[in-house]
Amino acid sequence: MPVVIPRRRIAAVITGLAIALVPPSLALTSAAGSPATTLPLPRVAVAPALAAAAPLTVSQAIASQTGQSATVRGYVVGQPTATSTVVRSGFPNDYALAVADSTSETSTSKMLYVQIPAAFRSAWGLQSNPSLMGRQIDVTGALSAYFSHPGMTSTSAFAFSGSATTTTTTSPTSTTTSPSPTGTTSPYDSTYYASAVGKTGSALHTELHRITSSGVTTLTYDQVWTALKDTDQDPNNTNNVIEVYSGRSIAKSDNGGGVDQWNREHVWAKSHGDFGTVNGPGTDVHHLRPEDVTVNSARGNLDFDLGGSAISQCTGCLGDADSFEPRNAVKGDVARMIFYMAVRWDGGDGFADLEPNNQVANASAPAIGKISVLRQWNLQDPPDAFEKRRNQVIFDTWQHNRNPFVDHPEWVTAIYGS
Ligand SMILES: [Ca+2]
Ligand SMILES: [Ca+2]
Structure with a gap:
């Protein structure tokens, strides 16, 4: 009542x-x-x-x-x-x-x-x-x-x-927080995205797959350490990176497998499609982020959804037996990483066709949930300066491909609905 x-x-x-x-x-x-x-x-x-x-x-x-x-x-x-x-x-x-x-x-x-x-x-x-x-x-x-x-x-x-x-x-030059159907503009619309602009649905999905798979430099899992020290650098301290879920700033050099060190988190959990860490989805830095070893372990291979109880050392994060909820400031980042993986990896290349679905407990299926929640997170947490810089650094220096959903968040809706 x-x-x-x-x-x-x-x-x-x-x-x-x-x-x-x-x-x-x-x-x-x-x-x-x-x-x-x-x-x-x-x-x-x-x-x-x-x-x-x-x-x-x-x-x-x-x-x-x-x-x-x-x-x-x-x-x-x-x-x-x-x-x-x-x-x-x-x-x-x-x-x-x-x-x-x-x-x-x-x-x-x-x-x-x-x-x-x-x-x-x-x-x-x-x-x-x-x-x-x-x-x-x-x-x-x-x-x-x-x-x-x-x-x-x-x-x-x-x-x-x-x-x-x-x-x-409130910036006169920014249009990224407007969820209008015609969407945002990107400096890459007339070049990188020229063949995608104006498309929707499966046609847009297919074109973004082609674009994000072209001219890509594939990193080794060892190179990912070096890439993350660049892509996830703390804007206030060039000696540090920011851990994605915990938000903690930590020395770049404090990486490894020890308690309270940072390691390489697969936001698209690598067991979902069983792609491991050979060169491919498991080394695609667009969805790899620094995270505290303990928090990374707590997230494990859980799907994403709302609710649960507090996660130790991860303020604002929640988790339960079958799902993980990141802090508000990175909810959109997580969603756009998942949607990127879905268009970048479509099968036919020795790896599974990755796609989000609307369930949790996906286990080893090449799927991550819940798509309804991820769509909301994309709208609720638009790309900020950190996420945009990260996309640019990956494009300029590391893989030479872009996450289309960081440039065009409305393409999530154009492909996956609302
Ligand atoms: Ca964000
Ligand atoms: Ca796919």
Whole structure:
């Protein structure tokens, strides 16, 4: 049963019900009525000084309902369905979020109601993503009333706090956080991707396989050590690498098999397709990342899914008997590595045809799950500077092929649906 927060006044109830009963397509005309491709993105109106500022708290956002664009940081506490009603379960749809400065907030007067435009609903609506409850997120949009309540409308960006997407969203040159159907642009569209641009479905899959398999330098498993010291270098300390799941910065030289050293994690677990570490999928550095030996062991060959209990030495990671959930800041990175492996490795070359599916406990099958969760992670954690640099370094220095989904995250949807 939804927990309904008590209403103070009959008038508010009437207003709220009137709003709640309007069909969403009418209530949200400004967002839903026009295709995402033609939506003027508020980020271009954000002044550089504001874009660089720290996010507002929810209480600050409630106090400054000026219509100005801003980024607000808060915890997801439910879905507003009327002016003074926020439900915490049994979510009716994906159209709105309530955020607050505390995960336990129950007073609607201390909540900001956030409109979710159509393009963001599959990734950020509570009916599709009830696990967002309690998560800290950054939202960018106009500070103006929604459901006749302090709110945010024309929301143009959603991201988990700390996933480093807020700043790229406000950059006039960045388009990577816009999930529009026509997608992003890459400097490689007229060259590397020329034969893929405009394709969808299996035609796009086939073309990306051809592109990512052409002109590739295959590394040995020993060369992977050296490559990772370059591709995963800590941007704040050139002597270190960043471990993918734990996020820990560790000396490049502290690699090996000892406790608390880092080793070579296969994000597409090498037992899923049994490709081992001979030159091929097992040495494809696009999905190999530095990780703490203990954490690497805890992930093992688990499929990816939400939930479980905390993983030691891996803040924000969860795991259970059949799945592993990485920290928020690398959820998208993990998804795009899996989708890269799926188009790069299609069989016919002595290795299995790797493809994601929607189950866990895949064991040695050439499959990794769950595709529904990986699609969401791709949308929720867009590529950041670290992931983009990594792709460029692999292309320039090591394998001379690119991960198409880092350049074009929307190609995940174009091939694998939503
Ligand atoms: Ca990321
Ligand atoms: Ca494949």
